[in-house]
Amino acid sequence: MMLSPRLSIALFILFIAALLTTGIFWLFLSDRHGFTAQDEPLIAEIINREFRTGDIIFPAPDWDIGFTRYLRDGITDISYTLHAFTKEELSDLNNNGVNVLWFVVDSEQRWNNIRDRLALREQGRFPAGESLVIKAQASGDAVAKLFDFTDDLALAKEVYFADANGNRDTCSWDRDRWKCGNQEWQYVGPQRTLMAGRWQKANWAHPRTERTLHVVFENTVGATALVLGTSFLERAYREENGKPVRVTVTVDGKELLKYENENIKKLYRHRVALPEGAQMIDLAFWVKFDGARHFVFNGYLGK
Amino acid sequence: MTLHRFDKWDWILSLSLSLAVLLTVMFTSHLVGLVRDEGFYMRTAETTADYIQFSLDSIGRGQFTEPFSKKTITRYFEFNSEHPTFVKNLFGLSHFIFHKKLQWLSFVNSIRLVAALFAAATAFLIYLFGRLFFSRMTAVAAPLLFFTMPHIFFHSHLACFDIPILFFWSGTFILFAVYLVNRSRWLAFFIAVFLGCAMATKHNVYFIPPLLVLIWLVMHFATYRSLDPRHKGFVGFFRAVPLPFWFMPVVSLPVFFISWPWLWYDTVKRFGNYLAFHAYHVHYTNYYFGQELSSPPFPFSYPWGMTFFTTPVPQLVCFFAAVALFLFWLFGRGRTPVERHVGAVLLAGALFPILLISMPGVPIFGGIKHFFTGQPILVTVGLAVVLNGTAELSRRWPKIKEQTAQGIVIAAALLALITPNAKFVMHGAGFFNAFIGGAQGAAENYMQRNFWGYDIxxxxxxxxxxxxxxxxxxxxxxxxxxxxxxxxxxxxxxxxxxxxxxxxxxxxxxxxxxxxxxxxxxxxxxxxxxxxxxxxxxxxxxxxxxxxxxxxxxx
The missing domain is CATH 3.40.50 (Rossmann fold)
Known part of the structure; x- marks a missing residue:
């Protein structure tokens, strides 16, 4: 009724090996990474001293947030989404070197991996016991930012919804957003959010059924390039029958870029050259049905 | 294939183990927060307790039909009518007796007591299985090994259906395997009652009758030449049908129906709503190696990978050993038809829950609790194989005493499993084994580590x-x-x-x-x-x- 003696003995030996592995692992190895309790206040002390508004902190590993216990109030720009970024996307977070990216790492090895993967330029390092706090800049081939669609949203030339007949509903600037209706979601406004798992600033731009949302910017900065990111938020792409958003970028009446932002977890990022002397840049978003279309865009004009 | 006798000592040992499990679960209940599901089932327990009080009052007033009227049933059983009520009735009964009347237990513990009793019953079931098919040492050690799996220990606390349905799922397969060996009529009847209770617990078990019938059909025709002549031919085919299959429609279905008052009125419509709820169940987003699984198709590897990485390594070795033995029974040379049949039944009982969830369109994710229902079979059989290894060693080297060696191995296993269990007693649903690097490795790989607000x-x-x-x-x-x-x-x-x-x-x-x-x-x-x-x-x-x-x- 039993297996052959040899196989039984082999499985028995395997079981003994499993016992040893389990005993040793859970006693000595299961808590070998992350930030030590001694390092956590040291890390926080450095950040409390060095952090400036607009900076972003990336803890790595992102599952150990013990050091945040010691952070001062007001430091809230902490991102646990580093793993999702490409080096180009990370470059978009740079604000022409004004703000910096902070990396809180539990080992030199981890920092080396992050730096190499994302082509980061180290600007300074602050040891905190066995951990490191690194001040860095992205060094991808980023376009120099001249006009940010989120920071400079108030400067948009106009924001409006248009139907198929060309009838317009104009949005008006109200404190920190373009109000486009009485419903809570009917606005275009900046927020910090997750774009397909990457935490960053973006503009909420919930489209409306069979109407086109236009956000028009004037190129007053002499930009020669445009970077545009769009994506659905979690609630939207988890909606199984959610409709895609059609994105169109028109420059001085000529179509420059057109694509469908599908109802999936994806950051659509495009970088395109602007025609010489480009003046009016019209970002347009259209959807067949607006149920749960939590949609955002960001990007900038640059050189 | 023969079954060992279950004697007086076995009763003492099995009941002692069950009591130990019950007490351990109840005494650690205060360490485990209330999961989201418990919010629904505890509310149901309250309404069921109210129903019991209402029924007693009505009967006291001589209104004997009032508790069974459509109005009363709708009033007390409409809430959470997407799930059968067998276990919820027990939650309500326990709450009524131990909290409302006797005040022996707190509100939460009076309801969680039912889950703990099912855990204790599972310990008894495992003992019974280990003793009948293998040895007393297997029977004693297997429940210990089973309940030192952090996911199992965690779920044993919760006033939910997961441990009850694990008990019923494994129990049905084990009892059917026993029936194949002893052909007891009483057991056949009991299996049908048991299955009825299982159906009244959760819909997982609807797959059991078709599975058992399919296996029997394959076995019947595969071993046709060696069949008893009475079982050959058209009439013989019906004579050969195992007795539990005849009982299932006439016993299991009425048990299911009686236990669920909601179905007593508008039966077709209400049963249809129940089936539709589960056929179109929402998907619960899960993270699996950094992949967000929110809508189908889901990866085939998901339940296999999760089982591999959320089972402590010693028990995982047992799983593999068990599958090896099932395959040996099923395909090994010189095996009897009964052994092959038992091997197939137990293999199906152990692995079908995982196989089912691995189908890309299966419309729900709720973590491993949805496919751990066959693990009592895997742990028990696997442990029997491992312990048989010591028997082989002592045969080769007589200085090694079999019983002593087995005792040392079991003690070492429990010792090795103390630390992970202590670390995860509050986060059992977030346990990952040494192969993935424990909690840190799982987090590093973006596996789902939390579920429904229990860690509070x-x-x-x-x-x-x-x-x-x-x-x-x-x-x-x-x-x-x-x-x-x-x-x-x-x-x-x-x-x-x-x-x-x-x-x-x-x-x-x-x-x-x-x-x-x-x-x-x-x-x-x-x-x-x-x-x-x-x-x-x-x-x-x-x-x-x-x-x-x-x-x-x-x-």
Whole structure:
């Protein structure tokens, strides 16, 4: 009724090996990474001293947030989404070197991996016991930012919804957003959010059924390039029958870029050259049905 | 294939083990927070207890039909009518007796007692299985090994259906295997009653009759030449049909129907609604190696990978050993038809739950509790194989005493499993084994580590200490955190101060619970900005990996 003696003995030996592995692992190895309790206040002390508004902190590993216990109030720009970024996307977070990216790492090895993967330029390092706090800049081939669609949203030339007949509903600037209706979601406004798992600033731009949302910017900065990111938020792409958003970028009446932002977890990022002397840049978003279309865009004009 | 006798000592040992499991689960209940599901089932327990009181009052007044009228049934059984009521009836009965009448147990523990009793029954079942098919040492050690799996121990506490259905799923296959050997008529009848109770617990078991029939058909025709002549031919085919199959439609279905009063009226419509609810069940987002699984098709590897990485390594070796033995029984040379049949039945009982969930379109994810129902079979059989290894060793080297060696191995296993169980007693649903690197390795690989707001008790203690009177706490209900009922019961049980209010609006909150799930990380960012701080008042962690946090508003 039993297996052959040899196989039984082999499985028995395997079981003994499993016992040893389990005993040793859970006693000595299961808590070998992350930030030590001694390092956590040291890390926080450095950040409390060095952090400036607009900076972003990336803890790595992102599952150990013990050091945040010691952070001062007001430091809230902490991102646990580093793993999702490409080096180009990370470059978009740079604000022409004004703000910096902070990396809180539990080992030199981890920092080396992050730096190499994302082509980061180290600007300074602050040891905190066995951990490191690194001040860095992205060094991808980023376009120099001249006009940010989120920071400079108030400067948009106009924001409006248009139907198929060309009838317009104009949005008006109200404190920190373009109000486009009485419903809570009917606005275009900046927020910090997750774009397909990457935490960053973006503009909420919930489209409306069979109407086109236009956000028009004037190129007053002499930009020669445009970077545009769009994506659905979690609630939207988890909606199984959610409709895609059609994105169109028109420059001085000529179509420059057109694509469908599908109802999936994806950051659509495009970088395109602007025609010489480009003046009016019209970002347009259209959807067949607006149920749960939590949609955002960001990007900038640059050189 | 023969079965060992279950004697007086076996009764003593099995009942002692069951009692030990019951007491351990009950005495550690205060360490496990209320999961979201418990909010629904505890409310059902309350309404069922009210129904019992109403029925007693009605009967006392001589109104004997009142408890069974459509109006009464609709009033007391409409809530949560998407699930059968066998276990919920027990929750209600236990709550009625042990909390409302005798006041021996707290509100939560009076309901959780039922889950603990099912855990104890599972210990008995495992003992029975190990003793009948293998040895007393297997029978004693297998329940210990089974309940030192952190996921199993965690779920044993919860007033949910997961441990009851595990008991019924494995029990049906084990009892059917026993029947194949002893052909007892009483057992055949009991299996049908047992299956009826199983159906009245959760729909998982609807797959059992077709599976058993299919296996029997294959075995019948595969071994046709060696069949008893009475079982050959057209009439013989019907004579050969195992007795439990005849009993199932005439016994199991009535048991199912009787146990669920909701079906007594508008039966077809209500049963249809029940089936439709489960056929079109929502998907619960899960993270699996960094992949967000929110809608089908889901990867075939998901339940296999999760089983591989969430089972402690010693028990995992047992799983492989068990499958090896099943295959040997099924395909080994010189095996009898009964052995082959038993091998096939137990293999199906052990692995079908995993296979089913691995189908890409199966419309639900709820973590490993949905496919761990065959693990009692795997642990018991696997352990028997491993212990047989010591028997072989002592045969080769007589200086090694079989019983002593087996005792040392079991003791060593339990010793090795103390640390992971101690570390995960509060976060059992977040346990990952050494192969993936434990909690840290799982977090590094973006595996789902939290589920439905259970990891809350350490946060409650701090909240109670710092919250001003009447403070509001965000409970993350819209994002798979606590549900409203769970919050109320945490207050009722004294875990949260009575004056503290729950809210689902972050902007109204003075405090906030955050239950980490990668798919709900956006809540954390919103919370940071809304409260003006990233500094938690309390973190709940294991091996430096955080599972949940409490925040307080500073602006």
């Amino acid at each position: 008790l350490p946060l409650c203690r701090v909240l109670n200490a710092v919250a001003p009177r009447g403070a509001k706490v965000y409970v993350m209900s819209y994002f798979e955190g606590l549900n409203g009922n769970s919050f109320l019961y945490l207050k009722k049980e004294g875990f949260i101060r009575n004056d503290i209010q729950g809210t689902n609006e972050l902007r109204d909150a003075d405090f906030a619970f955050f239950f980490y799930e990668k798919q709900n990380e956006n809540v954390l960012y919103d919370l940071y900005r809304e409260f003006g701080t990233a500094r938690p008042l309390e973190l709940s962690e294991t091996d430096s990996v955080y599972f949940s946090a409490l925040f307080g508003r500073v602006k």
